[in-house]
Amino acid sequence: MLTSCLAGLGAAALFAAGAQAPPIQNPGAPGQGSRAITAEESVDMSRSSHTAADVRFLQHMIVHHAQAVEMNALIEGRTDNAVLHLLGERIARSQDSEMTFMRRWLEERGQSVEDAGLHAGHGGHAGHDHRAGHTGRSGHQEGHSDHGDHAGHAPDRPAMDPDDVPLMPGMLSPNQMRALAAAEGRRFDRLWLEGMIHHHQGALDMVEALLAAPGNGEDPQLSEFLTHVTADQAAEILRMETMLSALESPGEEEEEADRP
Secondary structure (H helix, E strand, O other): OHHHHHHHHHHHHHHHHHOOOOOEEEOOOOOOOOEEEOHHHHHHHHHOOOOHHHHHHHHHHHHHHHHHHHHHHOOOOOOOOHHHHHHHHHHHHHHHHHHHHHHHHHHHOOOOOOOOOHHHHOOOOOOOOOOOOEEOOOOOEEOOOOOOOOOOOOOOOOOOOHHHOOOOOOOOOHHHHHHHHHOOHHHHHHHHHHHHHHHHHHHHHHHHHHHOOOOOOOOHHHHHHHHHHHHHHHHHHHHHHHHHHHHHOOOHHHHHHHOO
16 A cells, blocks of 8 residues: 555656646737746746836827827828828727737836826926927827927017927827818828828837936837837828838829819
8 A cells, every 4th residue: 555655646746747837928019929937037036136227118108109099090081092091090000909919017016107297297208309390291290399488588589389299209289280181181181191100109208218228128028019119100101101102203194174
């Protein structure tokens, strides 16, 4: 009997030693599947740290992405451009997926999904000069401008309409969003493409500003996300610039109208 029990225990020990532990799954970047990682990699990831700038970046990027989703919602009923419809659907899915990832990342680290000071002071990101800006092809102001008048300015300088100031660099101002909502047809297509190119470039600028300071973006999941955003949005900018160039070429109807 004793011999039989010892034999059974030995077999169980051999089975336990030979049994393989279940794989550890690490969630991938938005649009990518999970991947199996080793126990050592899991320990290293658990020890990784994040910075206050990482948290602020994601809090702001969630707001930035939300406006892109709003822009995509405006496509329906304002244009018959089938290519623009398809592009808008793709961007909306991508932005929704990325927002889900960003919220989860923040929550898993005990961080708030919202930056309480963002709306109060039009909070920005390190590395951005909120007063610097330039005018795009549509005349849209890109970047922040001075908030109101300051000492030393000419007394006859008109006060800036707060609705002309975007919440953060790379976003459209409230007035620009209203102009987009009021447009139709080819004008809507042009404003949407110009606005979304500006919007995507803003996201790339935010990533660049974050990584400009040492220590930021070193969390493995965040690093993978930043790589995904950079590649995805840069590719979409090139596609939208091609669409915009084609749109700005004179069409048959315009050529006909120009004939005497």
